[in-house]
Amino acid sequence: MAEDICFFAKDSIIIKPPKKSPALLRMVVVAFTLIFGIYICSICLKQTSLENTSKYLNIEVIEKPCHNYDMDQSQIPYVHYPKPKTFSRAECSCNAVRRFAILSMQRSGSGWFETLLNSHMNVSSNGEIFSVKYRRENASSILRTLDTVYNLDFFTSASKNHCSAAVGFKWMLNQGLIEHHKEIVEYFNRKGVSVIFLFRKNLLRRMVSILSNSHDRYAKLLNGTHKSHVHSHEEAGTLAKYKPEINTTLLITDLKRMEVSATEALDYFNSTRHMILYYEDIVRNQAKLVDVLEFLRLPNMDLSSRQVKIHNGPLWKHIKNWDDVNKTLSGTAYEKFLRADY
Ligand SMILES: *[C@@H]1O[C@H](CO)[C@@H](O)[C@H](O)[C@H]1NC(C)=O
Ligand SMILES: *[C@@H]1O[C@H](CO)[C@@H](O)[C@H](O)[C@H]1NC(C)=O
Ligand SMILES: *[C@@H]1O[C@H](CO)[C@@H](O)[C@H](O)[C@H]1NC(C)=O
Ligand SMILES: *[C@@H]1O[C@H](CO)[C@@H](O)[C@H](O)[C@H]1NC(C)=O
Numbered sequence: 001m002a003e004d005i006c007f008f009a010k011d012s013i014i015i016k017p018p019k020k021s022p023a024l025l026r027m028v029v030v031a032f033t034l035i036f037g038i039y040i041c042s043i044c045l046k047q048t049s050l051e052n053t054s055k056y057l058n059i060e061v062i063e064k065p066c067h068n069y070d071m072d073q074s075q076i077p078y079v080h081y082p083k084p085k086t087f088s089r090a091e092c093s094c095n096a097v098r099r100f101a102i103l104s105m106q107r108s109g110s111g112w113f114e115t116l117l118n119s120h121m122n123v124s125s126n127g128e129i130f131s132v133k134y135r136r137e138n139a140s141s142i143l144r145t146l147d148t149v150y151n152l153d154f155f156t157s158a159s160k161n162h163c164s165a166a167v168g169f170k171w172m173l174n175q176g177l178i179e180h181h182k183e184i185v186e187y188f189n190r191k192g193v194s195v196i197f198l199f200r201k202n203l204l205r206r207m208v209s210i211l212s213n214s215h216d217r218y219a220k221l222l223n224g225t226h227k228s229h230v231h232s233h234e235e236a237g238t239l240a241k242y243k244p245e246i247n248t249t250l251l252i253t254d255l256k257r258m259e260v261s262a263t264e265a266l267d268y269f270n271s272t273r274h275m276i277l278y279y280e281d282i283v284r285n286q287a288k289l290v291d292v293l294e295f296l297r298l299p300n301m302d303l304s305s306r307q308v309k310i311h312n313g314p315l316w317k318h319i320k321n322w323d324d325v326n327k328t329l330s331g332t333a334y335e336k337f338l339r340a341d342y
């Protein structure tokens, strides 16, 4: 192609040769043709290698380092500067981002806790992403999902945008977390993921919440819709009217099992950077959340949630066969669960 253009240029110039000093003119024409030809050829060459060039340019832009000179040196392993594939972080592209994961169990207040965290303008907590089975099919699908989340490329209704300073999600112990703990702990330590354990102290109250919630799955007490979380006292009151009956044959075994899975998780994830939170402590004193913001090194800010607690007051109000339950647990290690009110 370059050659055609070169010849064409030559021809068009030769069409009208002036009559004076033909030798000089010929030399000028040859020189001009040569320069023009080289110019055209260089353009042609540039075009064929455009793909490579643009690749290099991209890499240069992507790898332009962000500085963390004014950061506490000990914190460097825990921050990164994600370059999302799906959007631009714009003016916040050099804001450090921390990775976190909330490890919890169902009906332990993690939904409420997550809405509180997400009310912070710099937090993106993406919900219970591993409730979807194919994401936790094997260790490699888990790690792939984690990479997407931490690169800010995972989109949920809760996810925020370019100025996030902490990104994470909540993960229930029975969603592949214990099963693949080895690979996950290795990943967490390699990537500097901060772990927030959120447990409930009163496992009997947790049991009431589990039984009521699974009853509501088919009873659908709120105008025919099932709700796991509510936003008004009226709705909470409606749901709390149902009093579950607890099978006392298995009560102690079930409580023991819940306790063991929490201890097991703490053991496995002991080597990660972590903090342990109890739902009861946050309910009693929301100022506890300052510890979480400090743990994630986020600017302090008031956090709020629209969620309303469902089962309030003494526990005997919420269990149908209270006397049986009281008798079964009196004198055992779990007696304390009968009394704690909040
Ligand atoms: C440049 O691109 C061509 C094809 O687009 C490829 O064959 C070649 O390996 C690339 N060169 C480099 C240095 O990447
Ligand atoms: C993990 O699961 C995915 C499907 O989600 C599958 O494509 C992949 O082959 C599996 N990997 C291993 C190592 O089993
Ligand atoms: C938090 O978000 C605000 C507004 O989007 C942004 O200006 C600020 O830099 C962010 N803070 C951090 C620590 O990233
Ligand atoms: C049920 O629906 C009625 C009217 O549609 C509404 O007034 C009431 O608040 C709803 N109750 C609940 C518990 O959502």
Ligand SMILES: *[C@@H]1O[C@H](CO)[C@@H](O)[C@H](O)[C@H]1NC(C)=O
Binding pocket: 247, 248, 249, 250
């Ligand atoms: C309690 O659980 C045991 C063992 O699963 C079962 O045999 C028994 O029928 C249950 N009791 C009630 C009242 O459901």
Ligand SMILES: *[C@@H]1O[C@H](CO)[C@@H](O)[C@H](O)[C@H]1NC(C)=O
Binding pocket: 270, 271
């Ligand atoms: C991890 O467990 C060991 C004993 O198993 C304990 O001594 C240590 O304090 C634990 N570390 C953390 C960070 O909890």
Ligand SMILES: *[C@@H]1O[C@H](CO)[C@@H](O)[C@H](O)[C@H]1NC(C)=O
Binding pocket: 316, 326, 327, 330
């Ligand atoms: C539980 O049972 C004990 C007797 O075993 C009784 O003294 C106590 O009042 C009961 N507690 C409640 C809250 O009913």
